[in-house]
Amino acid sequence: MTVAVFGSTGFIGRHVIKILDASGIAHKRFSHKVNLGDVSAIPIEFENPVSYRDHLTDVSAVVLLVSQSSPGSFANRAESEVVHNLLPYARFLEVVPSSSIRHIVFVSSGGTVYGQQTGLVINEDHPTRPISFYGAGKLMVETMLQTALAELSIPLTILRPSNPVGVDQDVGRVGFVKNAVHAAMTGSTLEVWGDGSAIRDYFQVEDLAKAIVLSINNVLAYNKVFNVGSGVGTSINEVVSLIERVSSRSIEISYRPSRYVDVRSNVLSYKLIADTLGWYPSRNLFEIIEELVRP
Secondary structure, eight states: OEEEEETTTSHHHHHHHHHHHHHTOEEEEEEEGGGOOOTTSEEEOTTOGGGTGGGGTTOOEEEEOOOSOOTTOGGGOHHHHIIIIIHHHHHHHHHGGGSOOOEEEEEOOTTTSSOSOOSSSBOTTSOOOOSSHHHHHHHHHHHHHHHHHHHHTOOEEEEEEOEEEOTTOOSSSSOHHHHHHHHHHHOOOEEEESSSOOEEOEEEHHHHHHHHHHHTTOGGGTTEEEEESOSOOEEHHHHHHHHHHHHTOOOOEEEEOOOTTSOSBOOBOOHHHHHHHOOOOOOOHHHHHHHHHOO
């Protein structure tokens, strides 16, 4: 079994590679040539299948982690989402029939595809009504993969994670917990969109990587959609208070107007993946923050 990981040098991809290495699972690493941070990764352009199709002749499974946008990027423009995300995945599907691929794992977004939450937690049967083009783009890729791979009789597993957090996460546009810890430790100002009451579901990135590897070539995961999260909601203001308590430092916050692309609450049920694959989150948010503050 050889696994191809597209997006291997990204935040999630690096953790997937660690598990594959530790497990002795043969794999190939693919990363966009401008983001190449691993000399073992094959530099490619995901939107150009010619750059990687010859590398797929001996690959049995693929993990798709490629995304060139975030919930607030591209000014929430439909055209940009299609060009940067939907179209490259459509081109990827052009090379699948001539490859040896027998299973694909696509990491989607549990934080955006459902839209506004109804009920205490979101399970996989919750309506998918995204309010951002980022979420709509993820949902379109899901549907496109399901349609094309069903025709080819190739199983697909879709994972919808909430908000993974980890020590090596970059400080920047995404990753609120890491950004908040950075603000506490450096004295910089933390930017918050809205009044801080928005609720999110944070969990350890290593746990997401474990869920991905558990899914690879696993018949129990074939043609399934799984939420991956902690099942616990924490507001933005609660995250700030928790970091201040753990770090014994105060955080200066700049509250900005709410963005219409941000849902009010997002908490995912992980019951299905627990019952099917035996996956559970290993650490709570307090433990995750402790590791971030005291690495």
